Amino acid sequence: MKSSTKDTESILTREETRTGLGPETLKRAILNHLFYNQGKFPEIATRNDYYMAMSFAVRDRLLQRWVASVKKYLNADQKIVSYLSAEYLLGPHLANNLINLGIYENMEKASNSLGMNLDWLIAKEQEPGLGNGGLGRLAACYMDSLATLEIPAIGYGIRYQFGIFEQDIKDGWQIEDTDNWLRRGNPWEIAKRELGYDVKLGGYVQHYTDINGKFKANWIPGMIVKGIAYDTPILGYRVNTCNTLRLWKSEAPKSFDFQTFNQGLYSGAVSDKTVCENISKVLYPNDEQREGKILRLQQQYFFVSCSLQDMIAIHLSQGGKIERFYDKFVVQLNDTHPAIGVAEMMRLLVDVYEVEWDLAWDITKKSFAYTNHTLLPEALETWDQDLFQSVLPRHLEIIQEINRRFLDEVTIRTYGDQDLISSLSIISDGPWKKIRMANLACAGSFAINGVAALHSELLKKTVLKDWYQLWPEKFSNKTNGVTPRRWMVLSNPKLSSLISSKIGEGWIKNLDELTGLEQYADDPSFQQEWMVVKHEMKKDLAKRILQRTKIKVDPSSIFDVHVKRIHEYKRQHLNILHVIALYNRIKQNPDAEVVPRTFIFAGKAAPGYHLAKLMIKLITSVADVVNQDPIVKDRIKVVFYPNYNVTNAQRIYPAADVSEQISTAGKEASGTGNMKLSMNGALTIGTLDGANVEIRDCVGAENFFLFGLTEEEVQQKKSEGYNPFDYYMANPELKLAIDQINSGYFSHMNGSVFKDLINSLLYHDQYLVLADFESYVAEQERVAEAYKDKQRWAKMSILNAARMGKFSSDRSIKDYCDDIWKVGPSPVELVDFHQKTQ
Numbered sequence: 001m002k003s004s005t006k007d008t009e010s011i012l013t014r015e016e017t018r019t020g021l022g023p024e025t026l027k028r029a030i031l032n033h034l035f036y037n038q039g040k041f042p043e044i045a046t047r048n049d050y051y052m053a054m055s056f057a058v059r060d061r062l063l064q065r066w067v068a069s070v071k072k073y074l075n076a077d078q079k080i081v082s083y084l085s086a087e088y089l090l091g092p093h094l095a096n097n098l099i100n101l102g103i104y105e106n107m108e109k110a111s112n113s114l115g116m117n118l119d120w121l122i123a124k125e126q127e128p129g130l131g132n133g134g135l136g137r138l139a140a141c142y143m144d145s146l147a148t149l150e151i152p153a154i155g156y157g158i159r160y161q162f163g164i165f166e167q168d169i170k171d172g173w174q175i176e177d178t179d180n181w182l183r184r185g186n187p188w189e190i191a192k193r194e195l196g197y198d199v200k201l202g203g204y205v206q207h208y209t210d211i212n213g214k215f216k217a218n219w220i221p222g223m224i225v226k227g228i229a230y231d232t233p234i235l236g237y238r239v240n241t242c243n244t245l246r247l248w249k250s251e252a253p254k255s256f257d258f259q260t261f262n263q264g265l266y267s268g269a270v271s272d273k274t275v276c277e278n279i280s281k282v283l284y285p286n287d288e289q290r291e292g293k294i295l296r297l298q299q300q301y302f303f304v305s306c307s308l309q310d311m312i313a314i315h316l317s318q319g320g321k322i323e324r325f326y327d328k329f330v331v332q333l334n335d336t337h338p339a340i341g342v343a344e345m346m347r348l349l350v351d352v353y354e355v356e357w358d359l360a361w362d363i364t365k366k367s368f369a370y371t372n373h374t375l376l377p378e379a380l381e382t383w384d385q386d387l388f389q390s391v392l393p394r395h396l397e398i399i400q401e402i403n404r405r406f407l408d409e410v411t412i413r414t415y416g417d418q419d420l421i422s423s424l425s426i427i428s429d430g431p432w433k434k435i436r437m438a439n440l441a442c443a444g445s446f447a448i449n450g451v452a453a454l455h456s457e458l459l460k461k462t463v464l465k466d467w468y469q470l471w472p473e474k475f476s477n478k479t480n481g482v483t484p485r486r487w488m489v490l491s492n493p494k495l496s497s498l499i500s501s502k503i504g505e506g507w508i509k510n511l512d513e514l515t516g517l518e519q520y521a522d523d524p525s526f527q528q529e530w531m532v533v534k535h536e537m538k539k540d541l542a543k544r545i546l547q548r549t550k551i552k553v554d555p556s557s558i559f560d561v562h563v564k565r566i567h568e569y570k571r572q573h574l575n576i577l578h579v580i581a582l583y584n585r586i587k588q589n590p591d592a593e594v595v596p597r598t599f600i601f602a603g604k605a606a607p608g609y610h611l612a613k614l615m616i617k618l619i620t621s622v623a624d625v626v627n628q629d630p631i632v633k634d635r636i637k638v639v640f641y642p643n644y645n646v647t648n649a650q651r652i653y654p655a656a657d658v659s660e661q662i663s664t665a666g667k668e669a670s671g672t673g674n675m676k677l678s679m680n681g682a683l684t685i686g687t688l689d690g691a692n693v694e695i696r697d698c699v700g701a702e703n704f705f706l707f708g709l710t711e712e713e714v715q716q717k718k719s720e721g722y723n724p725f726d727y728y729m730a731n732p733e734l735k736l737a738i739d740q741i742n743s744g745y746f747s748h749m750n751g752s753v754f755k756d757l758i759n760s761l762l763y764h765d766q767y768l769v770l771a772d773f774e775s776y777v778a779e780q781e782r783v784a785e786a787y788k789d790k791q792r793w794a795k796m797s798i799l800n801a802a803r804m805g806k807f808s809s810d811r812s813i814k815d816y817c818d819d820i821w822k823v824g825p826s827p828v829e830l831v832d833f834h835q836k837t838q
């Protein structure tokens, strides 16, 4: 260790000349990679070759900082944040790293001098879509903020070979295609072939008493999988801290089992390899819908076991004592997907490190903290006990023991309150026993949080009510945030420059400084500049829309944007019903004054979610009719932009005038798209749901279009016996819209296409779409009215951006650090960063 410190230092100084940040050095680095890494030269190199060479050149610069960071974390008596997440929706790395390194312009020069256009090369990157939506993207924003705030952190997850499917639209329907993102190689990851852990699965447990008379368990697995670490360096913004995202790939321990082979069972031997590799093969495309499949449980256990073994190995290698694990790591559970970690930690401590049960439980409870991201009952993870036992027989025993002791404690504390006992139990009673992962997470964690103020309150009142009653001190709120680096600087460079021209660049690291813009909100020339930038971004998006969908849209119309996963609770159908109502107003009165609007939808539907897929078909069907109708005269256009992902989100947010955040109150835990849109100057039309409530508080009620029932009113209405049919009968515009859908007006007179959607609205309508329709339409009229007054709109837009400081993920991470993790910054020394960018 001692001598290597010196070696590393000298490497770092020597390498500094190689990893300089000036345009000439960058150009040389690109050419070097082209020659020596890819065996290519400019005459034959493709754009992709250049993309790879440039990425390797950038990665060298990250690695230099990464080595310094890792070295610091290993040497210092430094606590490390361990973020466990089954999903990371990172988006492309190249441009983001250029920004964080501060070499965007220099790289532009370098690529120009090579006859390459930087934007083309950036566009070559296949984005790692290792997540479904909000939860995965939040993890990615948090990794950026952790590094930027110089907090030592490791993100652990799964290196899915296939990420979230690619969406295409055929005949108006969603078609899924596999996301083969690794096809052309991934220059951002470093495989640590030597760093692997064995993970047992299946089999059975033997019990015995050892020579000291101690009761012991021996788990004989049905199979063993090896987890191999793939590290991606995550650099902070203009700092030397470069953290690690460590994703595990599953492999067979040996290439195949020779014993089976020798017995002539070749296919059996090889299938073992396939079974092992399957574990990290594909991301489940479900969002808020649990999938009780064996493979999903295997995935969760696989990555959590590798990660905990890795943390313990790091801790022990530094001379740490197993009993003081929590001095080295604090483990944050991103929803219940990694909650099996609580039982795995107990297994490692008790079975492997032979720690006494009570001490092991104490260590575990001091190590874990749990974030809940959803209140939807269908998303709360449970596993059939039989299925669970077939995959994790030893963990079932451990959970039973945790539960037995835990319920004893509850019994005493509640004086035997049976309702509380059965609601807190980790294993549900009844004939079909289920393991409740949220209960396991709550029991095994010292902290529990929701992701927006309203959501955290509702957690305490509903799904986690009984936990709150007994352990109020564990609960807190940590409102989500998003990184302004990706969501402003990178995706909206023009708006960012305009902002910086007025208030300097401090806002990029300290988003509260955006309030400095407020003084310009009434300034006509600033308003003008602001709206010019907005218009430019709308023109760019209009071009892409034309390319991708063949629909021509007018950049001076209102760009009304509804982009997120397709889900009934997010109510894309409410939006489309409003579109139909507007259309009918025009049809009934062709000269009606309608402020021109382009309704832009984007989002993926889970492949097995019938009604969500039908909503896409409805949107595209309405688009086909409305966009062609000569009477409409282009006053309204409807676009479904396919394959919503991070790359496309970066193009859409900057061009949005209106942000649709119209979920049923009480259903959207937080939302983060709402924050990104508002930061980019879009005005929200929304319900009092999730973080909308806080956004409205910050931007001011006068700069937010509010409609709809509150969460309490929703509950009230439901308990009174809500009848959607009454609303249908009472509102002629609503009735007409629904009748038209039903009659086949939008589907070549084949009314049966949408019958399931219509039935769900008229006879169930769990999400109160019809109840909120009237107030939504009325508020949309106010939106149109406001847009007509250009100055008023510009002011509202500026104020929205100016008041978004709170919603930086830097603020969220600071809150986690101060209240839960108790970890502070640990700056990494390297070189004078800014001098080197010249």
Ligand code: 26W
Pocket (backbone or CB within 6 Å): 132, 133, 134, 135, 136, 138, 286, 287, 288, 289, 290, 291, 335, 373, 374, 379, 380, 381, 451, 480, 668, 669, 670, 671, 672, 690
């Ligand atoms: C087991 C199936 C499953 C898969 C994913 C259940 C639940 C999930 C996620 C928790 C869904 C999700 O992404 N939730 C979103 O988390 C965001 C980040 O906190 C919030 O902003 C969104 O409101 C919430 O829907």
